[in-house]
Amino acid sequence: MDIIWKKLEIEDEGIIRHYYDMVPMRNCEFTFANNFLWAPFYEIRYAIVEDMLVFISDEADLSVSCPLGNGDLKRAVDVLVQFFEEKGRPFKMHLVSPAQFEKLEALYPGRFQVEYDRDAADYVYESERLITLSGKKLHGKRNHINRFKENFPDWSYEKISDANVEECIAMAEIWKEQNGCMEKGEKHKEFCVTINALKMREKLGLKGGLIRAGGKVVAFSLGEPCGEDMFVVHIEKAFAEIQGAYPMINQQFVENEAAGYRYINREEDTGEEGLRKAKLSYAPAFLMEKGLVTERAELE
Numbered sequence: 001m002d003i004i005w006k007k008l009e010i011e012d013e014g015i016i017r018h019y020y021d022m023v024p025m026r027n028c029e030f031t032f033a034n035n036f037l038w039a040p041f042y043e044i045r046y047a048i049v050e051d052m053l054v055f056i057s058d059e060a061d062l063s064v065s066c067p068l069g070n071g072d073l074k075r076a077v078d079v080l081v082q083f084f085e086e087k088g089r090p091f092k093m094h095l096v097s098p099a100q101f102e103k104l105e106a107l108y109p110g111r112f113q114v115e116y117d118r119d120a121a122d123y124v125y126e127s128e129r130l131i132t133l134s135g136k137k138l139h140g141k142r143n144h145i146n147r148f149k150e151n152f153p154d155w156s157y158e159k160i161s162d163a164n165v166e167e168c169i170a171m172a173e174i175w176k177e178q179n180g181c182m183e184k185g186e187k188h189k190e191f192c193v194t195i196n197a198l199k200m201r202e203k204l205g206l207k208g209g210l211i212r213a214g215g216k217v218v219a220f221s222l223g224e225p226c227g228e229d230m231f232v233v234h235i236e237k238a239f240a241e242i243q244g245a246y247p248m249i250n251q252q253f254v255e256n257e258a259a260g261y262r263y264i265n266r267e268e269d270t271g272e273e274g275l276r277k278a279k280l281s282y283a284p285a286f287l288m289e290k291g292l293v294t295e296r297a298e299l300e
Helices: 010-022 032-042 073-087 098-107 127-132 136-151 165-178 188-198 245-258 273-279
Strands: 044-048 053-057 064-067 091-097 112-116 120-127 156-159 209-215 216-225 230-238 263-264 284-289 291-295
Touching: 010 032, 010 044, 032 044, 032 188, 032 230, 044 098, 044 230, 073 098, 091 098, 098 112, 098 291, 127 263, 136 216, 136 245, 156 245, 165 188, 165 209, 165 216, 165 230, 188 216, 188 230, 188 284, 216 245, 230 245
Parallel strands: 064 091, 230 263
Antiparallel strands: 044 053, 053 064, 091 291, 112 291, 120 263, 120 284, 156 209, 209 216, 216 230
């Protein structure tokens, strides 16, 4: 069958969420807001194959996501394998969870192999611990927050709204200059996604919060629910030179916007040493593995 790949539009939210609701995913990538915001930068399109949702990316190398939904997984994978064969490209399936690979292995014993990417693993935390910061491991975080409150006794937390979103955008512009986002690259993409998320937060169903100190916005965050017991923090920006700004927005955002969810997914570290150290310092409950599936070479 011919696969009709479609560019992701805001009007597609209904159909995308329809398939996500069938098989809730915890990976940070599998939310409509994340799909929509990053699609232009990774050449992401989607198709419905055998009544299952599939994404395709051709940004670096052609690859597809594991089909999602209640359709026939084997028939869907067969169609995708044929698609790659017709393109003369090696079969690649990205962001595959261990549970998904188990299903593939059961359907195709020994045919596929998976290589998990540590840089892509999501960090998942217990919301209660991010709010209370209890225990010796998080003692340093409490100290940073206390110092912030001492330095800025007038600090406040606000939900992002039409009344303050322009201040967040202005802060993001300064953050861009401080973090070398002026030229093309991952940081520039991150900045563009941040601005679009702020402007389209209501249409995309994102919750937002900010920290104000000295009358100015010094940190903000955006996220959304992912399944019944998990909340994903997609975006978090703060002025690093202000001691405690990052710990404050981390703690306050979860307390005010996501306390009703058991787990908080704070996404991957992309292999950045500093980011990995920071994420590990919050003592994650577990990491969510994601891997690349390819076909095994035939044995001679």
